[in-house]
Amino acid sequence: GENVEQHPSTLSVQEGDSAVIKCTYSDSASNYFPWYKQELGKGPQLIIDIRSNVGEKKDQRIAVTLNKTAKHFSLHITETQPEDSAVYFCAADGDYKLSFGAGTTVTVRA
């Protein structure tokens, strides 16, 4: 089955700085890579996703990059704000079954 590894497990950044989270996956058949943000007591919220036929996708302050050859993908958050503090999960999907990374706790310091 698919194995997704996510780094770092915790990330503390100064407000206004950038945050980068990296994930690797094992199954070359995976072709869809969503990112979720989870706040305390809530469910995961889809914030951006990328498909295997695209190398990069951007939505305002959030961008994702995908390297299919190396089997890794990354989330970039620019100009971080306090409301960006949360746990972020990457996931990989070959068909319908999402395999999640262990999560990154992001803390944005004011």
Next chain:
Amino acid sequence: NAGVMQNPRHLVRRRGQEARLRCSPMKGHSHVYWYRQLPEEGLKFMVYLQKENIIDESGMPKERFSAEFPKEGPSILRIQQVVRGDSAAYFCASSRGGAGGNQPQHFGDGTRLSIL
């Protein structure tokens, strides 16, 4: 603007009792997925259902756990004879399509199950 609705939000059961978790998908979604999350871990796939059909239950324990998505009403995840190890957050997601489509999955806020 109803998203994925799960209830109850919190459920406390004693060992040996039954737990029933309910999930109503987003409007227009006919595919439902259940995931389990242990503290400080990512979500683990349990089961994928369409109306009246279980498509993939490979992530669900063989005993005590069952899931259904009837023609009418919400999807139900049922855990019989609960044990302490069943304590976790259970999340439901829904999508428009499923297999072969990589449709985005949208999650509910989960049911936090505690076993005494």
